[in-house]
Amino acid sequence: MSREKDGGTDAPEGRPRGGLSARDLAVLALERQSWPGPGAKERAVRERLGITPTRYYQLLNVLLDDPRALAHDPVTVNRLRRLREERRERR
Numbered sequence: 001m002s003r004e005k006d007g008g009t010d011a012p013e014g015r016p017r018g019g020l021s022a023r024d025l026a027v028l029a030l031e032r033q034s035w036p037g038p039g040a041k042e043r044a045v046r047e048r049l050g051i052t053p054t055r056y057y058q059l060l061n062v063l064l065d066d067p068r069a070l071a072h073d074p075v076t077v078n079r080l081r082r083l084r085e086e087r088r089e090r091r
Helices: 022-032 040-049 053-064 067-072 074-090
Strands: 003-006 009-012
Touching (some): 022 067, 067 074
Antiparallel strands (some): 003 009
């Protein structure tokens, strides 16, 4: 994958300098929504993002550790971080 320099840091192609990609923003937007029942969210992931739910959750977990995602949507990111930590503690 090619990279471009941005003030001394590498930024992957398709990602605005210093910001989140359109896909990252779409993932966070899906997480802000509430879902009526099982399967609705997974269906939305496939239709809106064109990726599998497994890939979606992989991307989401990376986003939860990204300070840019926290700056963009602190309420959603902090809520999801708490849920992730609770699941880890139960294991």
